[in-house]
Amino acid sequence: MNARSARPARRNVVVLFVDLVGSTELAERLDPELLRQVLDRYYSACTAGVLEHGGVVEKYIGDAIMAVFGVPVSREDDALRAIRAAHSALAAVHTLGAELAPTHGIHLDAHCGIASGEAMVVDMPGSGLRVIGDTVNTAARLQGAAKSGEILLGDDAARLARSHIRVEEVPPLSLKGKAKPVRAWRLLSLEATDQHQDDDVPLIGRSDELAQLAHAYQRVVRDRQCGLVTLLGEPGIGKSRLVREFLRTLPEHATVLAGQCPSYGAGATFRPIAEALQSLRGSWTGVAAQLDAMSLRALQGLTAPGDGPSTELHVEETARSIRSLIEVLGQQSPTVVVLDNLHWAEPTLLELIEDTTAWLADVSVLFICVARPELLDIRPNWGGGMSCAFTVEVPRLGQEQMTCLVAELAASRSADAEVVAQSADTAYLSVVRGSDGNPLFAELMFEVMVEEGADAPPPPTIQALLAARLDRLGDAEREVLERAATIGQTFTTEELAVLWSGDDVADLAIDVPMRQLLRQRLIRRGSYPSSFQFAQTLARETVYTMTRKELRGAWHLQLADWLAGQAHTGQRDPDEIETGQPRHGEIAHHLEAACRITHEIHPGDPDLPSLTVRAARALISDGGQALYRKDLSAAIALLERGRELLPRGDSGHRRLALHICDAAFAHSDRDRTYAALDIAEELLPGDRRCALTCAIQRDILAIRFGTGRPALASLRNVLAEYPDDDLSWCRFHQLDAMVLLAQDQIGAAAIALREALGRSRSLGDRYEEDRLLGGLCELAQWSPMPVREGLELCASLLARFAGDRAILVPVLVTQARLLGLTGDIPGAREVLDTAERYATDLHLGLASIAVTQVRGLVESLAGQHAVAATLFERAAAMSRSAGQPAPARALDCYALRELLRHGDVRAAADGLERLDADGRSPLRGELLTTVLRALVTSASGHHIEAVALATRTAERLRSTDDLCLRGDVLIDVANVYHAAGRTVDATDAAIEAKRCYTAKGADLLSGRARAWLATFGEETGE
Ligand SMILES: Nc1ncnc2c1ncn2[C@@H]1O[C@H](COP(=O)(O)OP(=O)(O)OP(=O)(O)O)[C@@H](O)[C@H]1O
């Protein structure tokens, strides 16, 4: 037994319970002495069955026997072994019963339960083996539920052995002590259901490997020599499949002998050869005639029923007979001998193969040896030194090939309507990614996905395969892997050393096992110095789950502390890019993991509350950074995970709710925005400040979603009681700004935002501060702030936000608009291109609307009115689909105005009619609609009506301080007056427009107003 087993370990095990039926009756009928004899025979028959299949008897409980498979090392076929052991135990009980029946008139039977899953295994020398966990209870309960003579399997156990047995599902069992009904299967027989009779999915890729095999075959035939090709590759990579495909390409006259090495079993040495002989059946007589008597006898002994060759023949004799047979075959026709799963071969068979290849001459024989890489552990020089031998490594399939494979898997199941219904691309993609280029993993994951949905955990079959592989490692390798898995998919030797803290020889301790792990291809070198990666994602997951939580918890905490120390001393930038590994969130991740594990295994730990708060804060801080970067889905996930850990009653819930709300709003997730506020109030019951902040934020949402008007006055009254509540005040001023904005009081809105900015600075909240600065900057487009000042503000913010593309977008948009107003149209377009690129790259939906809108404004300034109209229409549609109808309506008006400027009066008039049906609109929309109507009416010659509309608009204009809007509307008004022959009024309006433009510093527009006056204006002495 491996030394590793001396320490407690978390393992995947298969537990078997066998119990005698009717033992009370037995005790009644039999004399105690005879009873003891009977029971002894029952125990030893069952124990022998368990041992033969590689299990360990954990204990005897009354007449029941509990056996465990998968200790001290797991094997991929542990479930099958347990099932076979149960089967043989039942057979032994039946035999015993048959013997006793005539003499004692008793009926003897047993029933069995088998479950597979995680358990803690403790094996202290002297005190025996102990297996603890739910798997044990499940197996015992299954056994209790099994009828006489029955073997009941749990779901995982049945799945693990499915291709080798026949089972039928029984109705889910409600087992004592189990919350949910347990799925169970009844064993029907031990018949293999050969999966490979026909490969449903066509072979993907592998042309190089097939060509190499074909080449080897041609050489063997051409040169009449013996060749040996070894195919090496990890489990499930497609070695056996490759060989099957190759055999199909062989000419008819070629002889094929194919056999597999079993993973265990007495006398298994020559079993693959015995199996191969079966394939000769038809031509056996002809071959036999050419063999000497001794060989014939030996070969017949191999194929005789029973476990192995006839015992009286020496191994050497058997080996010789096999060599003779192959020689005879090779002389007749080209012969291909396939030996699969050679990593399980007995040394004698390996020697036989090496001998035979070296010894055969003047015959065309090709040996194809198929094995997993561990063959090289047993035989480091396998195939070496032979002139006609070479090795082909079967690599993983590439991403494209895997995509193809998954598509084929889906197609092969397409008759199944449910599968088609589930064919969500993301689910398929997760199979492509999760299977790491391994076709078997893809098949198994696909199956589970089809049966249990996309979120199903990795199939137990894969875990068993990987666990078996990992269990063959030595202690040192395992120690490295367990730590590495805790660090993550990618890890460095430096991080590993941290987890050996206090151990001076860490470097030395890591070095040797690391080399071994690389050699076994369990890990590979990473993309930067001293970094490594797990070769398979699933392998990391398996190692991680098999590592004791006690250790994982401590290591996660150690890593968090170390990373925090590194970031603190500046030795390691938390955003380090050159390492190729995003360091963001690692501290929080490790703290969160440590916290969850401690919660599971030491819920009473006195340090748990402080650890929980620390983890929550780290998550919230990372979430805040993600929000700042506008990485919205990450922000939501992190903040909500932080919320889960942050204790009820912690005042941090208030600000957290606002951040979740902002992230959800920007992500167009309306339900989540409101839920965030409701949850905060639940977690801070009776907290009036929280209630107040939430009320303000709900009003902000109402404006944003266009669902209501806030009652500012009453909020302000309540707030007066909390003059120092910076957070509530900060949001209140923002709300105020939004209300003013809706009334086109841009200057006043800017003042409110400045108040909010002051509060955010007192809060020390950089997220809020930058957000407000961005908002203020955007307002510079519409507010009375002169263009030059606005451009200076943009320049300062571009410097402040440098490199932060997400928050740069609104600044760029503003800069573009302001540049356009100065007349620098090319400059404006260039800046917009940059903004658009950022918004697209970062999937910033709302920012894209702003970019499109300002593009429209700039194209309008450039005189490209048709283009501008299309851009405004697009922006309006985007705004509507983002659930923001109010700005959409203003955008519709802009679009119509561009149509009119383009000369398309008809389209503008039609559009206006549709707009009017929409009901009331905010001031900007109202002003634009009325002036448009005046223009359309004027164009149709109804000047009196047009002038009335224009005059009404001019009066309403005083309510807005958007100087460009005023200027634009006044020029339209001037045109209406001019068309009606009211030149003086027209001139006055144009002069006023020019004044507005000049005050804003919009040189392009003031120049145009001047030109208008020069052409149409009345001399006024201006
Ligand atoms: N290139 C491929 N195209 C399509 N399917 C494949 C391909 N390679 C393998 N498969 C499928 O993946 C599954 C696993 O392949 P296979 O049994 O050949 O793996 P293996 O390398 O022999 O594994 P093991 O070491 O466990 O014997 C099979 O169902 C096989 O049909």
Ligand SMILES: [Mg+2]
């Ligand atoms: Mg295989």
